[in-house]
Amino acid sequence: MDVEVKPVGAEEAxxxxxxxxxxxxxxxxxxPPAAALSETREELEGRLARHGGLLARVDGVPAGALVLDPVGTTMYLRRVGVVPAMQHHHVAQALIDAAVEAAEGYADLTVVAREELPATIAFWEHQGFREVRRDPPDVELRRPLRTAVHHAADADAMRALGRSVAGQLTAGDLIVLTGSLGAGKTTFTQGLGAGLGVRGAITSPTFVIARVHRSEVGGPALVHVDAYRLGGIDELDDLDLDTSLDEAVTVVEWGEGLAESLSESRLEVSIVRDDPDDVRSERRRVEITPVGPRWQAFSFRGLR
Incomplete structure (x- = not known):
């Protein structure tokens, strides 16, 4: 099925x-009932006339829609819905991807969900949204617009994503990896190493805290650090690494809350299970957030 999403105005009310x-x-x-059910066509027409919306079609048939509602630096997504017959065909995902483009220049996307609908809240969380406010029965969730969400079906896909990220890395870059045990942090790092062309098998550095993998192609080395047992990131100075961090790409697993002091610029990568209730599934959600001036030009296009 071909999903097409286009911006619309009052003419498509x-x-x-x-x-x-x-x-x-x-x-x-x-x-109380959802406000969308009592909204008239004329009222919706007024909303669309002010800021527009998005309409998704599957093979030419209307399948999903949302209304754009900018408030300050936030772009609210209102009236997000997919007709029942078109659910499970990635229509909602296509709407969100189009909303990211439509909200260029804004700091984040925000949605309001009902707390009585935990599956709906879980869907938004799977798309990189996080709860920022709860005013029963409403739950407000927000996603920074510079966060890209990727879905890796298996370990090979995770390595491929790491390899594609490596294409934009240079000496001095810092990658901060977060995720539970077995989430895929080391697998992602293996992809980085392959993309950087470094030597040596990349395995979890748990028992040695840090490993240095030299480049075989004249590029920067890869410093792979496990911060789980570090009392503080300043202990990196005591590891006697045989390379300068300014001359290497540094990847810190379990680094959230510790590694930020290493650099004002970093690439934050969070890996979680797509379905936390299915422990056998290899599918992961990978959230990539560029932080700081170094990453302003980081491109999400071409990442896979």
């Missing part, structure tokens, strides 16, 4: 209204 109502009417009854 009738179609958007039909899509939103079909989507919200299929949801469990809420008390």
């Amino acid at each position: 009738e179609t958007v209204h039909a899509v939103v109502h079909a989507a919200f009417e299929a949801r469990p009854a809420l008390d």
Whole structure:
């Protein structure tokens, strides 16, 4: 199925209204009811006339929609819905991807979900949104716009993602990896190492705290650090690494809250299970957030 998402205005109010109502009417009854169900076509037309919206079609048939509502530096996504017959065809994902592009210049995307719908909240969390406020029955979730969310189906896909990130790395870069035990941090680092062309098998550095992998292609070395047993990142100075961190790409596992002092610029990579209840699944969600001036030109295009 071919999913196409286009920006729309007041001229598509009738179609958007039909899509939103079909989507919200299929949801469990809420008390109080969702405001989308009482909104008239004329009211929705006014919303679309102010800031526009997005309409998704599958093979030409209207399938999903949302309304854009900028507030300050935040772009709120309102009336997000996919008609029941078109669910599970990646329509919502396509709408979110298009919303990221439509919100260029804003700091983040924000949605408001109902706390009675935990599956809906989980969906937004899987797309990189995090709860920032709860005012029952509403839960507000936000995703920084400079965070890219990738889904790696297996270990090979995780290595491929690391390899594609490596194409934009240079000496002095810092990568901070977070994720639970077995999430795929070392697998991602193996992809980085392959992309950088370094020598030696990349394995978990747990028992040695840090390893240096020299380049075989004249590029920077890869310093692979496990911060789990470090009392503080300043202890890196005591590791007697045979390379300067300014001359290497440094990857710090379990580094959140410790490695930030190494550099004002870093690439934060968070890896979590796509389905936390399915421990056998290899599928992971990878959130990549560039932080600091070094990464302003970092491109998400071409990452896989």
